[in-house]
Amino acid sequence: MKRILIVGGGTGGTMLANRLSPRDFEVTLISASTEHMFQPSLLYVAFSHASANIARDERRLLPRHVRFVQETVATVDLKGRAVTTQSGARFDYDFVVLATGTDTDTGQTPGLDGINARFGDYHSSVAQAQKLSASLDAFRGGTIALGQAGPICKCPPSPVEGILLIDRLLRKKSLREKSRLVFFTPYPRAYPAEPINEVVEPVMKERGIEIMPFFDVDRIDAEKRTITSIEGDTITYDLPIVIPPFVGANIAYQPTDVLDEDRFIKTDKQTLLVEGFDNAFAIGDCTNIPTSKAGVEAHLEAQIVGKRLNGVPATFDGRTNCPMDLGDGRGTFVIGSFDAPVVKLRPNRLFHLMKVMFGLSYWLTLKGWLDPMIDLFFMLTKPRARAAAHGPKPKQA
Amino acid sequence: MSEAAPHTVVDSRGSACPGPITDLARAYRRSKVGDVIELWATDPGVKGDVRAWAAKTKNEVVAVDDTSDKIVSTLRILRR
Numbered sequence: 001m002k003r004i005l006i007v008g009g010g011t012g013g014t015m016l017a018n019r020l021s022p023r024d025f026e027v028t029l030i031s032a033s034t035e036h037m038f039q040p041s042l043l044y045v046a047f048s049h050a051s052a053n054i055a056r057d058e059r060r061l062l063p064r065h066v067r068f069v070q071e072t073v074a075t076v077d078l079k080g081r082a083v084t085t086q087s088g089a090r091f092d093y094d095f096v097v098l099a100t101g102t103d104t105d106t107g108q109t110p111g112l113d114g115i116n117a118r119f120g121d122y123h124s125s126v127a128q129a130q131k132l133s134a135s136l137d138a139f140r141g142g143t144i145a146l147g148q149a150g151p152i153c154k155c156p157p158s159p160v161e162g163i164l165l166i167d168r169l170l171r172k173k174s175l176r177e178k179s180r181l182v183f184f185t186p187y188p189r190a191y192p193a194e195p196i197n198e199v200v201e202p203v204m205k206e207r208g209i210e211i212m213p214f215f216d217v218d219r220i221d222a223e224k225r226t227i228t229s230i231e232g233d234t235i236t237y238d239l240p241i242v243i244p245p246f247v248g249a250n251i252a253y254q255p256t257d258v259l260d261e262d263r264f265i266k267t268d269k270q271t272l273l274v275e276g277f278d279n280a281f282a283i284g285d286c287t288n289i290p291t292s293k294a295g296v297e298a299h300l301e302a303q304i305v306g307k308r309l310n311g312v313p314a315t316f317d318g319r320t321n322c323p324m325d326l327g328d329g330r331g332t333f334v335i336g337s338f339d340a341p342v343v344k345l346r347p348n349r350l351f352h353l354m355k356v357m358f359g360l361s362y363w364l365t366l367k368g369w370l371d372p373m374i375d376l377f378f379m380l381t382k383p384r385a386r387a388a389a390h391g392p393k394p395k396q397a
Numbered sequence: 398m399s400e401a402a403p404h405t406v407v408d409s410r411g412s413a414c415p416g417p418i419t420d421l422a423r424a425y426r427r428s429k430v431g432d433v434i435e436l437w438a439t440d441p442g443v444k445g446d447v448r449a450w451a452a453k454t455k456n457e458v459v460a461v462d463d464t465s466d467k468i469v470s471t472l473r474i475l476r477r
Contacts, residue, residue, distance in 0.1 A: 187419065188450060291414070318411050336413035340413065
């Protein structure tokens, strides 16, 4: 019987635990918390006063044969095949699957810790999202500046979704005319992938949202109420909503060089094996794979690792499938893969409904009960490969 | 010891969303004046993005080579 140790009880870890048969595997899942948060709900906690469908008890999301351990992992020794926790407990394994997600790191940006402690944010915790909701309730007009402080944003559609939902909120409260909405981004346009930007930027402009591209946050001055970029531009705000930089979990690895500078795990983008090891996988937000940090990746990667542990040589194709709420009852999807460029999908109400449905079915999806339906959805919406993606290109004149 | 400037290769091949420009922005944060960043990508949008990024940040595009199976953009950091 193979001993599988899953580190992390988020989307990826929980999905994988539900896909390993007790006939073949002895599965242990370690998580720091018994609470499993549906992370996309933070958007609606912050901007729509949502209070339902946010979190459940992780132990009720796992099959009975999975041993759940509530501990904070301190070290992962990939050579010694052992994980230790802060309490000193040691877990040996035959295969380890790292599904440790991301941490937010406000310390990277001077001034960010102070403003997020005061105004809240919608990427770290339910309490922070509720604080942001209260900040918006207290807002009576002025400038709201929203954007990301680091180059990586977990859930890439979430900054645009945030500003569009604020626009809707202010219109409902008849405060929109008294407000200036400024959206800043380190990228050349509102959404980094151009086909999606072609969909969202006109919507943002139509709603009077100012876009500041190439705005890579350097520092925040709470007294002067300014955000300044590396490029030297400055925004003066009344309410700042700054998405913190993201880093990998604070776990010491052996060898140390399996982590990159931001503590993300160096992972083969197709096999999902940790670089240099054939019995260690990494899935979801904790990897350095060049794709979105989003639930769909954790979902698909958990399925691939489940197959590989069963001896099926499946590989990850980099598929993204992120729904995006445009704040007016319409939605779109960001769909692409390693070989296929992101597709431009005209926003409509059906896509928005699909986003809502994905949210409502999340808990069943974790358990694998909807796999046949969801696998079919992924098959039908598979993006077409870019022409000659891996072949030599004709020389340009 | 080589006297060449630090040369960082950023492998963003296959990145469609959020795209190679996010990896360049990340490498820029860790760079110093004089560094050379070589960005590998397969997304053709990278060519325009790299030039626009360099113009805004006042850095130099040394070369953009799309004659192989990847698009290699070489940038020299002049300003941080």
